[in-house]
Amino acid sequence: MPYIEPHAHMVSRVTDDYVKMATAGCRAVCEPAFWAGFDRSSPAGFYDYFCQLTEHEPKRAAKFGLAHFSWLCINPKESEDTKLAQEVIALIPQFLSRPNVLGIGEIGLNKNSRNELKVLEMHVDLAAKHNQLILVHTPHLEDKLKGTRLIVDTLKNDRRLKPERVIIDHVEEHTIKLVLESGMWAGMTLYPESKCTPARAIDMLEVFGSERIWMNSACDWGVSDPLAVPKTALEMRKRNYRDEAIHKVVYENPAKFLGQCPKFKV
Amino acid sequence: MTRQQVLDLYFMDARSKLIDLAAFLDRIQRADGPDDFRFAAFHKALKELAAASPNRAEKVLLALSDPTAEPIPAATTKAACGAWPGTA
Numbered sequence: 001m002p003y004i005e006p007h008a009h010m011v012s013r014v015t016d017d018y019v020k021m022a023t024a025g026c027r028a029v030c031e032p033a034f035w036a037g038f039d040r041s042s043p044a045g046f047y048d049y050f051c052q053l054t055e056h057e058p059k060r061a062a063k064f065g066l067a068h069f070s071w072l073c074i075n076p077k078e079s080e081d082t083k084l085a086q087e088v089i090a091l092i093p094q095f096l097s098r099p100n101v102l103g104i105g106e107i108g109l110n111k112n113s114r115n116e117l118k119v120l121e122m123h124v125d126l127a128a129k130h131n132q133l134i135l136v137h138t139p140h141l142e143d144k145l146k147g148t149r150l151i152v153d154t155l156k157n158d159r160r161l162k163p164e165r166v167i168i169d170h171v172e173e174h175t176i177k178l179v180l181e182s183g184m185w186a187g188m189t190l191y192p193e194s195k196c197t198p199a200r201a202i203d204m205l206e207v208f209g210s211e212r213i214w215m216n217s218a219c220d221w222g223v224s225d226p227l228a229v230p231k232t233a234l235e236m237r238k239r240n241y242r243d244e245a246i247h248k249v250v251y252e253n254p255a256k257f258l259g260q261c262p263k264f265k266v
Numbered sequence: 267m268t269r270q271q272v273l274d275l276y277f278m279d280a281r282s283k284l285i286d287l288a289a290f291l292d293r294i295q296r297a298d299g300p301d302d303f304r305f306a307a308f309h310k311a312l313k314e315l316a317a318a319s320p321n322r323a324e325k326v327l328l329a330l331s332d333p334t335a336e337p338i339p340a341a342t343t344k345a346a347c348g349a350w351p352g353t354a
Contacts, residue, residue, distance in 0.1 A: 035344075080341045111341035112332075141346035145331035174327040199276065200323065238275060239267055 001243070003229050003250035004266065005029045006258065007106075007135070007169060007187060007216035010057055010068070011049075017219070017226040018064040024230040027251075028266045029061060030258065032071040032106035032135050037221050039078055043087040046074060050091065054098040067266055069258070071105035071135050072096070079110070079119035089122050096130055102261045103127065105135025106169060109147040112139060120154055128160040133261050135187075136168045138175065141194065148175040152182050165260055167214070170195055176204055180212060185257050189218045190228035198232035202239060205249065214254045307349035 002025045010018070010031050021029065031053060040046055053070040061068035072095055074088040095101055107123040109116045127134045136155075139147035151168060155161055163183030171179050171186045172195065179186040188204060189195040196204070201215055217228035225231070229250055236246045258264040267275070294305060311329035314322050332350040 077344050110344060111346075112337050113341040114337045114339060116341060117337050139346065141348045142330055142332050142350045143346050145328065146334060149335065150337065172327055173321070173324040174331065203323070240271075 001025045001230065001233055001246065001250070002027050003233065004254040004258070005217060005226075005229055006214050006254040007032060007189065007218045008226060009034050009218070009220035010061065011052060012221040013219060013226060015060070015064070018061060018066060021226055022064045022066055024227055026066060026230075028067040028069065028264075030069040030071070030102065030254075031057060032137075033073050033075060034106060034137075034220065035075045035077040043084065043091060046088045047091055050095050054095055054100055058100050069100045069102045069264060071103050071133075072101060073104050073107045073123055074119065075106065076108050076110040076116050076119070076137060076139075079116045080113060082115050082118055085119040085122065089119075089126055092126060093130065096132065099263055102258060102264055103133030103135060105133075106137035107134065108137035108151055109139050110137075110143070112143055112147045112150060117150060117154065120151065124155065124158050124161065128158060133258075134161070134166045136166065138168060138170045140170075144170070144172065145174055148178060152178055152184070155184065156182060164212075167257055169216070170218070171204075172196060173200070173204065176208055180208060185212045185214065188213065188215045190215060190232055191218070191224055193223050198228070198235040201232055202236055202241075210245070210249050210253065212253075212257075213249065214257065215249060303351045304347065304349040 005021060005026050005028070008029050008031060010029060033049065033053060050072055053072065057070070058068040072092050074085050079085050104123050104127040107120055109120060124134070136151055138144050138151060148168065155166055164185070167185035167187050168179045169187035170189045176186050188201045190198055190201055205213065215229055215232055217224060217226050219226040219228070233246050233250050255266065307330050311326045314325040314329060330349050332352065334352070
C-alpha cells in the first residue's frame with residue numbers, strides 16, 4: 001500500500017531502511033531537523049547539517065525511488081543557549097528556497113523552559129515572515145502535557161499564523177483533543193516504547209476521527225521503527241478498516257497538509 | 267469491531283502486559299531502597315486502571331504528567347524520566 005512517511009530522521013538510518021520503506025510502499029519521506037544526540041558546538045555545525053538535509057539526503061533517498069523533503073530549525077534540545085539559537089536561525093532563510101524544504105521544524109519545547117519558549121517564538125516569527133509551514137515537536141513523557149499547552153497558547157497568540165498550516169506532533173491521548181480543537185493538525189508518532197503504539201493510535205482515530213491527523217515513525221538513532229506506518233496500516237486491516245480508510249490516514253492526509261507547500265510533489 | 271473481536275485480537279497481548287506489570291510490582295517489592303517519586307506516581311496511575319469510567323489511557327497519562335503551567339527558569343537536563351517529581 002502506498003504511504004507517505006511524514007517524519008523520519010533518515011540521516012540516522014542505514015540504506016537498508018530506505019530499501020525496506022520503499023519496498024513497503026513509501027513514496028516520500030520528510031525529514032525535520034533534530035537533535036543529533038549530542039550538542040553541536042557552533043552554528044557552522046548546523047550549516048553543514050542543513051546542507052546534508054537539503055543536498056545529500058535527497059540524493060541518497062532518490063537512489064531508492066523515494067522523494068525526500070526537509071524542515072529546518074534549531075531543535076528544542078539545543079534551545080537553552082539563545083545566542084546560539086539566534087545565530088542558527090539567522091542561517092535558515094538562505095535555505096528556504098531550496099527545492100526540498102517544506103517549512104520550519106521540528107520546533108517546539110523539550111523541558112518547557114523560558115529560553116526554549118523564547119526560541120520557539122523566534123522560530124514562529126521566522127515562519128510567519130517567510131510564510132512557511134510549521135512542524136512542532138512536543139516534549140516527552142511527563143513534560144508533554146504542559147509543553148503542549150504552552151505551545152498551543154504561543155501559536156494561537158500569533159495572529160499571523162493559520163492553524164491549518166501548523167502540525168503539532170507526538171500527540172497522545174491526553175493532548176490530542178487540545179491540538180485538534182485549536183484547528184491545527186495532530187501527528188501521532190508510533191514508537192516501540194514511548195509515544196503511541198499502533199493499537200493506541202488506531203484507538204485515537206476511532207475516538208477523534210481521521211481529519212487533520214497523520215501518523216509517522218519519527219525513526220532516528222534511538223529505539224524506533226522505520227516501518228511503523230505500514231505496520232500500523234496492517235493493524236488497521238486487522239481491525240477491519242477498509243483500504244480507503246487506511247489510505248486516507250497514511251497517504252491522503254499527509255499529502256493534504258504537506259501539499260500546502262507547492263514544493264511538495266509525489 | 268465487536269467486543270468479541272476486540273478480545274480475540276488483543277486479549278493475549280493485554281494478558282502478557284498485565285503479568286509483566288504484576289511481576290514488575292513484585293520485583294520492586296523484593297528490592298531494598300528508599301521510596302521514589304516514580305513509583306508513587308505509578309501507584310497513582312494504577313488506580314485509573316481499575317476505575318469503571320472510560321478514557322483510562324488519558325487518565326494514566328495525566329497522572330504521570332507535570333500539571334503546572336509556568337515555564338521552568340532553565341533546562342538543566344535534556345531527558346524526561348516518565349513521572350513528575352513535584353507535588354501539585
